[in-house]
Every structure is written in structure tokens, then in C-alpha cells.
Amino acid sequence: MSDQREPFAAELDVPVPYMQRTREYYQTLGFAPYRWAHYVTAPFTPLALPLSRARVALISTAAPYEPEAGDQSPSAPYNAAAKFYQVYSAPVDEKPDVRISHVGYDRANTVPDDIDAYLPLARLHEAVAAGRIGSLTPRFHGAPTNRSHRVTMETDAPELLRRCREDGADAAVLVPS
Amino acid sequence: MSLAARHLEANGIPTVIMGCAKDIVEHCGVPRFVWSDFPLGNSAGRPFDAGSQRETLELALRLLECAPAARTTVHSAQRWPVEGWKQHYLDLAKLTSDEIAERRKEFDVVKAVAKAKREGA
Numbered sequence: 001m002s003d004q005r006e007p008f009a010a011e012l013d014v015p016v017p018y019m020q021r022t023r024e025y026y027q028t029l030g031f032a033p034y035r036w037a038h039y040v041t042a043p044f045t046p047l048a049l050p051l052s053r054a055r056v057a058l059i060s061t062a063a064p065y066e067p068e069a070g071d072q073s074p075s076a077p078y079n080a081a082a083k084f085y086q087v088y089s090a091p092v093d094e095k096p097d098v099r100i101s102h103v104g105y106d107r108a109n110t111v112p113d114d115i116d117a118y119l120p121l122a123r124l125h126e127a128v129a130a131g132r133i134g135s136l137t138p139r140f141h142g143a144p145t146n147r148s149h150r151v152t153m154e155t156d157a158p159e160l161l162r163r164c165r166e167d168g169a170d171a172a173v174l175v176p177s
Numbered sequence: 178m179s180l181a182a183r184h185l186e187a188n189g190i191p192t193v194i195m196g197c198a199k200d201i202v203e204h205c206g207v208p209r210f211v212w213s214d215f216p217l218g219n220s221a222g223r224p225f226d227a228g229s230q231r232e233t234l235e236l237a238l239r240l241l242e243c244a245p246a247a248r249t250t251v252h253s254a255q256r257w258p259v260e261g262w263k264q265h266y267l268d269l270a271k272l273t274s275d276e277i278a279e280r281r282k283e284f285d286v287v288k289a290v291a292k293a294k295r296e297g298a
């Protein structure tokens with residue numbers, strides 16, 4: 001039984017309404033409203049083997065650091081020049097240099113100076129070492145952002161699937177930033 | 178990212194998303210989702226806090242193992258250490274009309290830069 005004396009949470013302590021905020025923000029700035037992808041159902045595939053034997057793929061929206069693409073430091077303003085427009089892959093056994101200056105993370109409250117807060121590669125390696133998961137695929141993959149839904153569905157998602165299959169992935173962990 | 182998860186899942190690869198934008202991910206509808214009530218940019222746990230990151234990943238792994246059906250969301254019980262952060266994201270309340278005009282110009286520049294890069298890609 002729950003503790004009846006526990007006070008209610010603060011009235012405004014709810015998930016941030018990002019769609020509403022973004023809509024109002026860009027409407028005020030005079031831009032057309034964005035339409036987010038929306039479905040009422042979702043596909044489902046149960047994991048076919050124990051996780052301790054499964055090979056897991058990691059997919060991220062972080063961007064490879066490009067020296068010529070302007071400020072990508074943890075204090076960088078939104079940097080559209082650092083965006084990427086094709087799926088990329090990089091080995092999981094090297095420490096990657098991927099950044100998030102190209103996306104609209106919460107700059108008022110976050111300084112992304114710890115890669116492990118947006119790319120759980122080190123934690124995944126630990127999980128393999130602990131026997132929690134079987135292994136990682138040899139590569140992690142980068143998914144482009146700021147593309148039309150059509151391009152995501154017709155080009156990027158099939159390419160990510162192709163690479164996951166090529167790597168023999170049994171499951172995938174996807175981490176938007 | 179949600180669309181990619183749906184595509185993998187529909188083609189036989191179980192997926193889990195770790196994220197902070199609850200409304201956006203659930204609006205799309207995904208198979209499995211670990212939601213952290215943290216500012217955008219911390220989908221994998223709190224910065225410089227391996228324990229927080231480990232706990233967040235473990236929720237994702239358990240969802241892969243145990244989710245009973247599509248659209249299963251688990252709320253991480255972790256809290257962001259600073260109070261009041263939820264009011265800031267794209268907050269218009271404190272902007273003057275001059276600042277709004279400035280933001281509009283900046284956004285036009287951003288779009289032009291992205292377009293140039295996309296077309297050169």
C-alpha cells in the first residue's frame with residue numbers, strides 16, 4: 001500500500017510539452033507549423049534469444065566531428081553546418097568523437113561535455129563485459145536528423161536496417177540526442 | 178529516430194529508444210521507450226554519472242527482454258538535479274519583439290546553411 005502521507009508532486013512537474021512549445025515558438029517567429037510523425041499503432045518483434053547471447057546494435061543521432069564545420073564544442077550555438085545527411089557507421093572498439101551541436105538539445109540546461117550522456121557506448125561495453133548482453137555489433141550507426149519523413153522512411157531507415165542485418169544485430173538500442 | 182525504430186522492428190529487429198522527449202516519441206508510437214525526465218541531450222543518463230547512465234541503460238535492456246507489447250514506455254525514476262529546468266525550452270515569455278525578429282533571422286540563416294550542406298552532400 002502506498003504511503004498516504006506522501007505529498008503530491010508540483011503541478012507543473014510533468015513531461016515538457018515539446019511539440020506544443022515548438023509549435024508556439026515557430027508560429028510566433030512566423031514559420032509554418034511542423035508536423036511530427038504520428039501513428040496510433042506500432043510494430044512489435046519479441047527478442048528471440050536471451051539478451052546474454054544477443055548481439056546489440058547502437059544507433060545515434062550524434063554527428064561525427066568535422067574540423068571544418070565550425071563550432072561543435074559543448075558551448076556551441078546550434079550549428080547546422082555540422083549536420084550530416086547520410087547514414088554513417090563507426091567501429092565500436094574505438095572511442096568515437098561524435099557531437100550534438102547540430103541538434104536542438106536543451107542549451108539552457110545542458111552542457112554536452114560527457115559523450116556518455118548521449119552515446120551509451122561505454123556503458124554497453126560494460127554490459128558486454130558483465131555478460132548482461134552477448135556482444136555489440138562491430139559498428140554503431142549514425143542516423144541523420146532534420147530530414148523529411150519521406151527521406152527518413154525511404155532512404156535512412158532502410159539503410160540502417162541493411163547495416164544492422166549485415167552486422168547480424170539481434171536487437172538495437174536507439175538514442176536520439 | 179522513432180521512424181527508424183519502427184522500421185527495424187517491422188523487419189524483425191527488436192528495438193528500444195532511450196530519450197527525453199516523451200511527447201514526440203509517443204506521438205510517433207514506438208515499440209519500446211525508456212523516458213528520462215531530463216533536459217534534451219541527456220538520453221543516456223546524467224553527465225559524468227556512470228551510475229545514472231548504467232541504470233538508464235539497464236531499463237532499456239530490461240524492456241528488450243520483458244516488454245509485453247508495442248508502445249511500452251518505462252519512466253526512469255531518476256530526477257534532474259536542478260529544479261525549474263522545465264520552463265526554459267523555447268520559452269517565448271521573456272522575449273521582446275526585437276528579440277523575436279532576431280531569432281527569425283537566425284533561423285533563416287540556419288535553414289540556408291542546412292540546405293547548402295544537404296545539397297552538397
